[in-house]
Amino acid sequence: MTGKEVTRGxxxxxxxxxxxxxxxxxxxxxxxxxxxxxxxxxxAGLVGGPERGAxxxxxxxxxxxxxxxxxxxLSALVGTLIGAAAGQLAESGVDRSHPLFGPGVATIAxxxxxxxxxxxxxxxxxxxxxxxxxxxxxxxxxxxxGVLSYPMTGVCRxxxxxxxxxxxxxxxxxxxxxx
Amino acid sequence: xxxxxxxxxxxxxxxxxxxxxxxVTLITFDARSGTGRLTAGIKxxxxxxxxxxxxxxxDVLRPIGDFFAGSVHYGALQQENQRLQxxxxxxRLQLREVQGEAKQQKELHALEGLPYLASxxxxxxxxINFDVSNFDADITISKGRDQGVTVGEPVVGAGGLVGQVVxxxxxxxxxxxxxxxxxxxxxxxxxxNQLYGQASGQGTGKPLAVGLxxxxxxxxxxxxxxxxxxxxxxxxxxxxxxxxxxxxxxxGGGPMVxxxxxxxxxxxxxxxxxxxxxxxx
Numbered sequence: 287m288t289g290k291e292v293t294r295g296x297x298x299x300x301x302x303x304x305x306x307x308x309x310x311x312x313x314x315x316x317x318x319x320x321x322x323x324x325x326x327x328x329x330a331g332l333v334g335g336p337e338r339g340a341x342x343x344x345x346x347x348x349x350x351x352x353x354x355x356x357x358x359x360l361s362a363l364v365g366t367l368i369g370a371a372a373g374q375l376a377e378s379g380v381d382r383s384h385p386l387f388g389p390g391v392a393t394i395a396x397x398x399x400x401x402x403x404x405x406x407x408x409x410x411x412x413x414x415x416x417x418x419x420x421x422x423x424x425x426x427x428x429x430x431x432g433v434l435s436y437p438m439t440g441v442c443r444x445x446x447x448x449x450x451x452x453x454x455x456x457x458x459x460x461x462x463x464x465x
Numbered sequence: 466x467x468x469x470x471x472x473x474x475x476x477x478x479x480x481x482x483x484x485x486x487x488x489v490t491l492i493t494f495d496a497r498s499g500t501g502r503l504t505a506g507i508k509x510x511x512x513x514x515x516x517x518x519x520x521x522x523x524d525v526l527r528p529i530g531d532f533f534a535g536s537v538h539y540g541a542l543q544q545e546n547q548r549l550q551x552x553x554x555x556x557r558l559q560l561r562e563v564q565g566e567a568k569q570q571k572e573l574h575a576l577e578g579l580p581y582l583a584s585x586x587x588x589x590x591x592x593i594n595f596d597v598s599n600f601d602a603d604i605t606i607s608k609g610r611d612q613g614v615t616v617g618e619p620v621v622g623a624g625g626l627v628g629q630v631v632x633x634x635x636x637x638x639x640x641x642x643x644x645x646x647x648x649x650x651x652x653x654x655x656x657x658n659q660l661y662g663q664a665s666g667q668g669t670g671k672p673l674a675v676g677l678x679x680x681x682x683x684x685x686x687x688x689x690x691x692x693x694x695x696x697x698x699x700x701x702x703x704x705x706x707x708x709x710x711x712x713x714x715x716x717g718g719g720p721m722v723x724x725x726x727x728x729x730x731x732x733x734x735x736x737x738x739x740x741x742x743x744x745x746x
Contacts, residue, residue, distance in 0.1 A: 307515065308522045311594055317670060318599045336477045344484045348491075352511035354598045355631060355639065358504040359491030366484040370477070404600065410492065414646035415600045418668035423599035 287338070294445040295342065302326050303349045317419045318426040321400070323350045325431025326438055327365040328395035331372030332388055333442040342442075343369025357410050360403065368399045388439055393432035400424045505632065512609075512634035520593060520607075547735040554729070554736070557624035561689065561705035561728065585701065587621075587738040588612055593637065595734075602645040602669040603628070606737060609636045614739050617699075619692075622737035625705035625728030626650065626692060630739060638739070642731055643706065644669055652706050652725075653693035655683075661693050664706055664725060670732070672710045672724040680718045684709055690725055701742050 331339020347365030694702030707725030
C-alpha cells in the first residue's frame with residue numbers, strides 16, 4: 287500500500303464511521319439499522335483483493351468497535367475474515383462480469399458477517415445475540431449493503447487508486463503483471 | 466495485461482493470520498480486568514473526539530430528514546415536544562415515586578431512611594444516539610465525566626428507570642438500557658413491596674422477564690415493580706421499573722413466568738437524569 291492509499295483509506299474510514307454513527311443509526315427498519323462498515327470491508331476485498339480486504343476489514347472493525355459495547359476487537363476479527371474472503375472470491379477466477387456480482391457478494395458477505403458476529407459474540411459470553419433480533423439485523427444489513435455496494439465500489443476504487451472508469455470486480459491487476 | 470488468476474499467496478495468508486491474531490489479542494486484552502481499562506480508555510478518547518463531529522452532522526442532517534418527513538415548523542415543534550416530554554416524564558416519575566414511597570413507608574420508617582432519590586443529586590442529559598449495535602440496547606447521552614457522570618450510576622427518565630451508565634468519557638456516556646440482554650435489575654413488588662424478583666432485559670422493544678418469583682405469588686396485570694435496593698445495591702430502592710404485562714405458573718410448581726413492560730418510554734427518550742449514586746452504597 288502506498289502513502290496515498292493509506293491517506294485516502296483513512297479519509298474513507300472516518301467518513302464512513304461518521305455516516306454510520308449518524309445517518310446509519312437513524313435508518314431504523316424492522317428493529318435493526320444498516321452496518322456500513324462490514325459492507326465496506328466486503329467491497330474493499332472485492333475491489334482490492336484479499337490483502338487490502340483484510341486490512342480494510344480490520345480497520346473498519348476496529349473503528350466501529352470503539353463505539354460498541356461488545357468485546358473490543360470482535361468487529362475487527364469479523365471484518366478481517368469477511369474482507370479477505372471477499373477478496374479471495376474476487377480473485378478466484380469466477381465470472382465477475384455480471385452487474386449483480388458485486389452487490390450479490392456484498393449482500394451475502396454482510397449477512398455472513400452479522401451471523402459470524404453474533405456467533406462469536408455468544409462464544410465470548412455476550413447474552414442473547416443469537417436470539418435478539420438476529421433475523422432482522424441480517425436482513426437489514428445485507429440488503430442495505432447490497433444497495434450501497436455501488437457507491438462503496440467507487441469510493442474503494444478511488445481509495446486504492448484504481449481507474450474509476452474500469453469495472454471494479456471484473457478484473458484486478460496482480461502486482462508484477464506485465465502490461 | 467492479464468487478469469488475476471486464483472492464487473493463494475503466502476503473503477496474503479500471513480497478513481490475514483497476523484490481523485486475526487491481533488484481533489484475538491485485543492479481545493483478550495478487553496476481557497482482562499487490568500488491560501481492559503486500556504481499551505476502555507481508548508474508547509473514551511474516541512467518544513470525546515467523535516462526539517462533536519457526530520453532533521454537528523446530526524444537527525445538519527436530522528432537520529433535513531425531519532423536513533422531508535413532512536414536519537412544517539419542525540424546529541420549534543420538536544423543541545417544544547422534547548421539553549413537554551421531559552416535563553411529563555418528570556411528573557410521571559414523581560407520581561410513581563410517591564406511590565412507591567407510600568408502599569414502602571413502613572419499611573422506610575423502620576429504617577429511619579429517606580427515599581434515596583429525594584436526597585441524591587441528578588445530572589440532566591440529552592440523548593444523542595440510540596442503539597449503536599444491532600445486538601444491544603443502549604443510548605449515548607450528552608454528559609460525561611466532566612459533568613460528574615460515572616460508570617455504574619442509575620439513569621431515570623420519562624416515567625421510570627432507564628438503565629445504568631456503563632461507559633463514561635469526558636463529554637459523553639453510554640447507558641445500558643434495562644431492556645439490554647445483559648441488564649439485570651432487582652425488583653420489589655406486592656402490597657408493601659415485600660416480594661422480590663430479578664428483572665432481566667430481552668432486547669429492544671421487548672418486555673423484561675422477571676425471574677425468582679415463587680409459584681402462587683399473587684399478581685395482577687398492571688402491577689408496578691420498583692427497584693429493591695438489593696443485588697449489591699446496583700440501584701437505589703423505590704425507582705419505578707415496570708408494570709406487569711403477563712404472568713403464568715409453570716408445571717411442577719417452579720418459579721412463575723412473569724414479564725413487565727418498562728414504565729419509562731424507552732423509545733421516546735429525549736432527556737434523562739443520571740442519579741449520582743454509586744453501586745454498593
